[in-house]
Amino acid sequence: PTPISDIHDNLEAWDGEIKTIRGVMTIGVNVIQTGRTNAYIQDTSGKGLNLYDPEAYPELERGVDVTVVGEVDLYYTTIEVKNFEYKINATGQELPEPAEITVEQANSDEWEGTLIKVIGTVSSIDTYSNNTVVTITDGASELEVVFWNSTGIDIAALEVEKMASFIGVGGQYSSKYQLTVGYQDDFSVITGLVEDNKNLPEVFELRPAYPNPFNARATISWSLPEAADLTVDVINLTGRVVETLHQGYQEAGVYNHTWNADGFASGIYVVRMRAADRVFHQKLVLLK
Missing domain, CATH: 2.60.40.1930 (Macroglobulin (MG2) domain)
Structure with a gap:
């Protein structure tokens, strides 16, 4: 299989080519969009990308180890493999560890389609017809955290000026960098200094x-x-x-x-x- 990091690095040359990849599903089908396959996969190269097909393949759920053969495509800023065939190798696999980065570091093409973890303070919450966008800041930079309605995630605990931790895939929309959360357990509100300290490392x-x-x-x-x-x-x-x-x-x-x-x-x-x-x-x- 082709490492997904190589697809990131050779996107312009490989756009439209057929490639084989193998990785673990980080966001499964029917999570951020229903009725079609709009999901994410990541491999041992430390990079991920989007899997897209007009047909929904619900067996491609989170934690599935899958081999995919399909066409490399850049859809606006989204790196994807489309028109693909797949073979499930195993289910219930451990997810790749998310890269723990700052809000500033998340504002980069480097994390497109890749699982990341970011901690920030909520500066605004904007609700739209299909999703809710939570903007977080670290004082110098901002990042949009996107919760699609189809995920069913309850974000009632999020409030402006609260600090929270988010895990999701990096991306970009309309010139703004984003983190898309797919599951309820992938975000948590940090309340008080004691809990804040629990999120800091204990050793060098x-x-x-x-x-x-x-x-x-x-x-x-x-x-x-x-x-x-x-x-x-x-x-x-x-x-x-x-x-x-x-x-x-x-x-x-x-x-x-x-x-x-x-x-x-x-x-x-x-x-x-x-x-x-x-x-x-x-x-x-x-x-x-």
């Missing part, structure tokens, strides 16, 4: 990269229980820094960075994180 940590081994791109994640000056480098086996992923001050939280290794040779690399007088290392294997 360089989290497992994914995928690893990888081809061209890997997502590097780290967590900070408190604000700190931080440096995250990629070094080769001779100890030379080949790329710096981050250098500077960061608030407490969980961060993700996608390393684009297109210009690097296959081999073993090491991610080194230095924060608060601590040093962490993690091996990465680049296979091309």
Whole structure:
């Protein structure tokens, strides 16, 4: 199968081509739209995309491992596979871990069709005929969180100025970046300082990269229980820094960075994180 990350990277060249992909359904059929297939799949490359067909395939529910053969298409800003055939490999599979990013980081094409988790403060709630759009902010940036009526999600607990956590797929509509939530358990309101602290990491940590081994791109994640000056480098086996992923001050939280290794040779690399007088290392294997 073709990694979905490769489809993202080669979209212009592959538009209209037939590709085979395999992944786990993150938003199933008849969730964000009924009567047709408008759903999302994600694979081990760490990227996802939309599956679209005028016919509804309700067996493609969340957690299904499926192989899909279909036509790559860019529908406005949505990366999709359409006119597809599929084979279910397994059901009830674990979902990919959502990339935990900030509101500012979510404002990027990088997360199109991909499962992400964002925490922000509600600044407005706008109800339309088919959906409700909740705008969240982190003080500097805004993001639209979309709840389609067809999901049946109860958002009565959401109020302006409340902080909440949202899991969904990234996307864009009418020049605005969005996060689409598909399920009731994928959002929660954070009430009070105690619960807020529960959402912060407890330790400094360089989290497992994914995928690893990888081809061209890997997502590097780290967590900070408190604000700190931080440096995250990629070094080769001779100890030379080949790329710096981050250098500077960061608030407490969980961060993700996608390393684009297109210009690097296959081999073993090491991610080194230095924060608060601590040093962490993690091996990465680049296979091309």
